[in-house]
Amino acid sequence: MKYQLRHTTHYDYSSPVTLSHNEARLLPRDLDYQHCKNTRLSITPTPLRQHERLDFFGNRIVYFAIQDIHDSLEVTIRSQITTQPRPAPAGDEVHTAWEAVVEQLAPGRGGIATAIDPDSLEARLFTLNSPFIHRSESLRQFALDCFTPQRSLCDSVLALNQKIYQEFSYDAEYSTLATPLEDVLKDRKGVCQDFAHLAIGALRSVGLAARYVSGYLETFPPPGQEKLVGADASHAWLSVFIPNWGWLDIDPTNGSLPGERYLTLAWGRDYGDVTPLRGVMNGGGAHELTVEVDVLPLES
Known part of the structure; x- marks a missing residue:
């Protein structure tokens, strides 16, 4: 699949800004199943300084500083992205019992007598608590409905994906970044960010490694209607990390495995590691935020 991606973030400030320093995580990743070209980042007002680097997780970050007095900020990313089918979970590795994987990822393994492969060692970071996701007994019990004794890791993960999809309601008005996971679990509703955090918290609470992924999903308008610009x-x-196989993507919001319609932007421990745009500034007062996103399919 080929897509033209456009993501515009616009801030209007109630009073002038005299100086701002910002980081944008808006440049999509190049992966085995995703290739980007003609990627352009446009910033208004024009920054005095701008440079790109990779963060700890390999995400592309653009730092920029604006010193001209301004009362608005607009950042737009455009990129042509080609996606391919992702590897399906197959082979002996995906049939390993989940308890064996927990044991392999547990702290303390990996000494001289119990060598551990580098990928599993790196994945251990994603078994730990992070700012938005804390392991808990309630999350562990929620996961254990799917992680029954000696069940394969892959089957257990797919069952958890379906459990969240079937038992939770999508409610765009329910949560904010400050809404605790325990509330999402109790009230059985939220948005895609909540469901991703919930699944990650459940997986980490049983000792598995899971990371948060941000990106885009091609959507379709209602029958008979045109797709709205920016909609x-x-x-x-x-x-979820599967030793000796790799990372398996799951989408509990839709109860599916991400495929060619998913465009990957960044990943990290939780949402805080992949915030699209953040910074500090002098002045500005209150602000009004507008975000427009287009994922437009292109002819092959």
Whole structure:
């Protein structure tokens, strides 16, 4: 699949800004199943300084500083993205019992007598608590409905994906970044970010490694209606680590495995590691935020 991606973030400030320093995580990743070209980042007003780097997780970050007095900020990313089918979970590795994987990822393994492969060692970071996701007994019990004794890791993960999809309601008005996971679990509703955090918290609470993924999903208008410009939105899902196989993406919001319609932007421990745009400034007062996203399919 080929897509033209456009993501515009616009801030209007109630009073002038005299100086701002910002980081944008808006440049999509190049992956085995995703290739980007003609990627352009446009910033208004024009920054005095701008440079790109990779963060700890390999995400592309653009730092920029604006010193001209301004009362608005607009950042737009455009990129042509080609996606391919992702590897399906197959082989002996995906049939390993989940308890064996927990044991392999547990702290303390990996000494001289119990060598551990580098990928599993790196994945241990994603078994730990993070700012938005804390392991808990309630999340562990929620996961254990799917992680029954000696069940394969892959089957257990797919069952958890379906459990969240079937038992939780999508409610765009329910949560904010400050809504605790325990509330999402109790009230059985939220948005894609909540469901990704919930699944990650459940997986980490049983000792598995899971990371947060941000990106976009091609959407379709209602039958008989045209697709509105700027009507698409960012999306969130997660990846689960399978030793000796890799990271398996799941989307509990839709109860599916991400495929060619999913465009990957960045990943990290939770939403805080992949915030699209953040910074500090002098002045500005209150602000009004507008976000427009288009994921437009292109002819092959």
